[in-house]
Amino acid sequence: xxxxxxxxxxxxxxxxxxxxxxxxxxxxxxxxxxxxxxxxxxxxxxxxxxxxxxxxxxxxxxxxxxxxxxxxxxxxxxxxxxxxxxxxxxxxxxxxxxxxxxxxxxxxxxxxxxxxxxxxxxxxxxxxxxxxxxxxxxxxxxxxxxxxxxxxxxxxxxxxxxxxxxxxxxxxxxxxxxxxxxxxxxxxxxxxxxxxxxxxxxxxxxxxxx
Amino acid sequence: xxxxxxxxxxxxxxxxxxxxxxxxxxxxxxxxxxxxxxxxxxxxxxxxxxxxxxxxxxxxxxxxxxxxxxxxxxxxxxxxxxxxxxxxxxxxxxxxxxxxxxxxxxxxxxxxxxxxxxxxxxxxxxxxxxxxxxxxxxxxxxxxxxxxxxxxxxxxxxxxxxxxxxxxxxxxxxxxxxxxxxxxxxxxxxxxxxxxxxxxxxxxxxxxxxxxxxxxxxxxxxxxxxxxxxxxxxxxxxxxxxxxxxxxxxxxxxxxxxxxxxxxxxxxxxxxxxxxxxxxxxxxxxxxxxxxxxxxxxxxxxxxxxxxxxxxxxxxxxxxxxxxxxxxxxxxxxxxxxxxxxxxxxxxxxxxxxxxxxxxxxxxxxxxxxxxxxxxxxxxxxxxxxxxxxxxxxxxxxxxxxxxxxxxxxxxxxxxxxxxxxxxxxxxxxxxxxxx
Numbered sequence: 001x002x003x004x005x006x007x008x009x010x011x012x013x014x015x016x017x018x019x020x021x022x023x024x025x026x027x028x029x030x031x032x033x034x035x036x037x038x039x040x041x042x043x044x045x046x047x048x049x050x051x052x053x054x055x056x057x058x059x060x061x062x063x064x065x066x067x068x069x070x071x072x073x074x075x076x077x078x079x080x081x082x083x084x085x086x087x088x089x090x091x092x093x094x095x096x097x098x099x100x101x102x103x104x105x106x107x108x109x110x111x112x113x114x115x116x117x118x119x120x121x122x123x124x125x126x127x128x129x130x131x132x133x134x135x136x137x138x139x140x141x142x143x144x145x146x147x148x149x150x151x152x153x154x155x156x157x158x159x160x161x162x163x164x165x166x167x168x169x170x171x172x173x174x175x176x177x178x179x180x181x182x183x184x185x186x187x188x189x190x191x192x193x194x195x196x197x198x199x200x201x202x203x204x205x206x207x208x209x210x
Numbered sequence: 211x212x213x214x215x216x217x218x219x220x221x222x223x224x225x226x227x228x229x230x231x232x233x234x235x236x237x238x239x240x241x242x243x244x245x246x247x248x249x250x251x252x253x254x255x256x257x258x259x260x261x262x263x264x265x266x267x268x269x270x271x272x273x274x275x276x277x278x279x280x281x282x283x284x285x286x287x288x289x290x291x292x293x294x295x296x297x298x299x300x301x302x303x304x305x306x307x308x309x310x311x312x313x314x315x316x317x318x319x320x321x322x323x324x325x326x327x328x329x330x331x332x333x334x335x336x337x338x339x340x341x342x343x344x345x346x347x348x349x350x351x352x353x354x355x356x357x358x359x360x361x362x363x364x365x366x367x368x369x370x371x372x373x374x375x376x377x378x379x380x381x382x383x384x385x386x387x388x389x390x391x392x393x394x395x396x397x398x399x400x401x402x403x404x405x406x407x408x409x410x411x412x413x414x415x416x417x418x419x420x421x422x423x424x425x426x427x428x429x430x431x432x433x434x435x436x437x438x439x440x441x442x443x444x445x446x447x448x449x450x451x452x453x454x455x456x457x458x459x460x461x462x463x464x465x466x467x468x469x470x471x472x473x474x475x476x477x478x479x480x481x482x483x484x485x486x487x488x489x490x491x492x493x494x495x496x497x498x499x500x501x502x503x504x505x506x507x508x509x510x511x512x513x514x515x516x517x518x519x520x521x522x523x524x525x526x527x528x529x530x531x532x533x534x535x536x537x538x539x540x541x542x543x544x545x546x547x548x549x550x551x552x553x554x555x556x557x558x559x560x561x562x563x564x565x566x567x568x569x570x571x572x573x574x575x576x577x578x579x580x581x582x583x584x585x586x587x588x589x590x591x592x593x594x595x596x597x598x599x600x601x602x603x604x605x606x607x608x609x610x611x612x613x614x615x616x617x618x619x620x621x622x623x624x625x626x627x628x629x630x631x632x633x634x635x636x637x638x639x640x641x642x643x644x645x646x
Contacts, residue, residue: 016427040420045357045428061411061424065357080411080424084355099411103352105396121410122352124396141406143396162397 002053003028008035012042019069022048040078043071046088063090066107082109085126091199098135101128104145110199117154120147123164129199137176139166148195150203167192169207184210230473240474242381244562244572246374246467246510246532251482253465253510254519256629257622258638261608269607276603277613280527282504283365283434283457286426290457291343291365291434293527294323295599296614297517300462300508300531301347301367301438303329305382305391306469306562308579309336310587311538311571316340317584318534318591322599327367327529330380330405331394333359340584345436348425350379351405353395357428366425367436368418368456370409370447373466373483373509375475376440380405383470385565388574415450422455436460441486441509442479448493452503460529461490463509467532469572470563483509483520485632491524492634500524501615514601521602522609522617523633537594538587539569545581 005015015033022028033054036042040059043052046069054062057075063082071082073092077100082090085104095113102118104126111119114132120139133151140156142164152170159176166179167188175181192205219225230241262268269276283290299315306329313336319326325343328334332354338344346363348355360366371377382391382403392399412421422435437451438460451459463483468476487507494500507520508529520528532540543556548568552561562572570581606614609621623638624630630637631644 013427013431017430020428020430041424041427044424047357060417060420064424065428067357079417083411084352084357086357102410103355105356118410122406124352141410 002030002032002051004032004034006034007037007039007042012039016041016044019043019046019050019052022046022050036075038078043069046071049088057094066090076113077111081111082107082126085109095132096130101126104128106145108198110201112201114151120145120164123147127195127198129195129201131199131201133170136173139164140176142166146191146195148192148199148208150201165191165210167195167208167210169203169209172209182210184208240472242383242470242563243473243476243560244467244469245476245560246465247477248560249477251465252484252626252628252632253482254484254516256484256626257519257624257633257635259515259518259522259605259609259617260621260623261605262610266610268610269612271604271607274607275612276607278599278603280504280615282436282506282526285502286455286457287365287432287434288430289364289432291325291345293325293343295595296521296527296602297322297511297595297598298324298345298506298527298529299326299534300466300529301327301329301345301369302469302531302535303331303380303382304334304337304394305329305331305386305574307535307572308570308574308582309334310579310582310584311535312337313340314538314582314584314587315534315591316344317588318595319343321588321592322595324595325364328359328363330382331391332356333362334394338362347438349405350407350409351395352410353397353405360425360433361429363433365434365436365458366429367438367460368421368425369438371440371442371462372438372468373440373462373464373480374468375471376442376480377407378471378475378479379407381468381470381563383563383565386574391574415454418451418454434458436506438462440464440466440479441481441483441489444481444486444489445493448490448505449497452494452497452499456503458504458506458526459490459494460506460508461486462529463487463507465510466508467535468562482632483507483511484629487520487523487525488632488634494524501526514598514603515605517598517602518605518614518617519622521606521614522621523619523635526615534591534594535571537591538571538582539590540567540571542569544569 036056038059044064047067052071059078061080063071067086068088076094077092079097081100083102085107087107089108091110096111096115098116101109103122109128112131117135119134123142123145125144136154143162148167153172155173156176158179189205280293320342326341327345345365434457436458437456439447441463464480504526507525511528545568567573622635
């Protein structure tokens with residue numbers, strides 16, 4: 001049975017403290033948060049296998065530094081959604097502001113809508129799946145991990161890329177410095193299919209370029 | 211036959227400038243080096259303290275108490291940092307310096323009751339175990355950034371810039387990127403690394419306020435949060451850091467060191483520590499938070515006299531990087547052949563970027579690092595810190611102060627017009643502060 005927390009009546013600190021305290025010591029494994037009203041730093045620093053559903057739009061850094069938890073936002077997310085995620089999943093059903101999944105070390109970030117500038121900036125191992133399009137400088141300085149874009153990519157995609165991998169189905173406005181298009185092999189198409197499957201999105205892997 | 215009396219070096223093109231032009235002409239790339247600014251800039255050397263006499267009375271040097279402790283973060287953090295001495299060890303990355311150096315600094319700082327600081331690449335177990343108080347640097351690169359590490363830290367320092375290179379990102383050349391360093395940073399081994407100059411998920415003071423909120427929420431509002439800036443537009447930067455919610459502001463003047471960056475950055479960007487302290491203090495006073503939001507000053511601090519003068523100007527503590535490395539043995543006259551192999555001599559070496567540090571500090575080479583025995587190195591740093599604090603206390607007592615933080619601008623006079631203007635203290639023998 002999900003625990004419902006109304007942020008209109010509960011201070012942010014109380015909610016985060018409760019979520020952070022779980023860490024395997026509580027039977028509460030499902031939270032339903034209502035009235036987020038664009039709150040910043042919501043459900044940050046979690047480290048337990050817990051499902052958190054947030055109904056409404058959130059501000060900056062929702063699900064920041066997440067470990068293990070599955071955080072889902074039914075709405076749009078502000079800057080730095082799931083920044084530095086280590087493991088677990090962070091999903092938003094709407095659009096994401098800039099720097100979604102920034103510096104993420106692991107786990108999966110899913111944005112069902114569009115993501116603004118610098119999605120996946122300095123990514124370090126996270127998988128990011130964007131159902132729509134991404135803005136400029138996506139995966140800027142991406143070190144490791146995978147960014148999949150089902151729509152289009154804005155200018156300077158993958159600028160100063162290290163070893164992160166980018167898959168795009170739509171148009172790419174331009175590639176940034178050091179980002180080069182490479183051949184899609186069967187292994188890459190399988191990777192695309194697996195990413196789409198993990199994200200719960202449907203598409204034809206044959207549409208994608210690397 | 212050359213008549214030596216008739217040789218006239220150009221002030222515009224002295225031999226070292228000619229050599230650098232010809233190096234650039236050969237190589238087609240800027241010079242990269244370690245260390246801090248080598249040029250002469252107005253500094254604490256240009257100030258003197260006014261010991262007590264008839265108008266004020268001094269405290270007995272060896273008998274009367276002169277406290278040195280500083281509490282940082284009490285305004286927001288449930289667990290503020292309590293320093294026993296007002297001298298901390300500045301952030302230096304594992305990568306830029308080796309694990310033995312980090313460990314030795316930690317052991318020395320712990321013995322004196324002060325803090326050390328991590329650096330780019332995250333926290334090593336060695337430094338955490340060696341340091342009773344450890345400040346975690348939260349940097350633009352976020353290399354090795356793990357929430358468990360910030361939870362293990364005693365304070366968090368959001369690094370926006372450093373004095374050696376305000377506006378520039380970090381740099382670690384491939385020769386120091388060993389398997390361990392590369393693994394910590396999720397980057398390939400042996401390849402030059404350029405750290406970001408700007409945080410990836412915030413820009414500007416309004417965002418910074420939210421970032422500080424996030425860090426506090428993740429660490430349960432337990433830890434003090436510092437904001438570190440390289441000294442440039444210091445008055446505004448400090449005011450904005452305060453507005454964003456910082457518990458302490460670290461201001462690093464242009465004499466501050468680095469393990470590697472472009473020479474032009476080191477010598478030509480930023481302002482000296484002296485005016486930076488004044489500007490920072492003015493901002494804190496204007497916002498009515500002086501002594502509440504703590505000011506930690508770094509960049510060219512070497513002696514207890516430097517510490518006393520910085521505190522008298524209004525700082526709450528200082529931080530040392532280069533000087534602590536010199537206490538470890540940086541530039542000591544040992545292994546002359548290894549200095550020579552780098553094209554330098556002890557006393558002149560700034561070749562941290564090469565990873566071939568003759569004394570085993572700024573290196574990841576096991577053979578070189580073995581030259582720095584942590585216990586002995588820690589003892590040297592401990593002695594140095596002890597001497598520095600004794601010097602500072604001696605000067606504070608001479609000014610009649612029972613706590614080093616009671617030193618005040620009225621205890622200072624300037625020896626040069628430049629220092630008087632920059633520090634905002636009167637030219638010695640006058641009541642004149644240029645510009646006022």
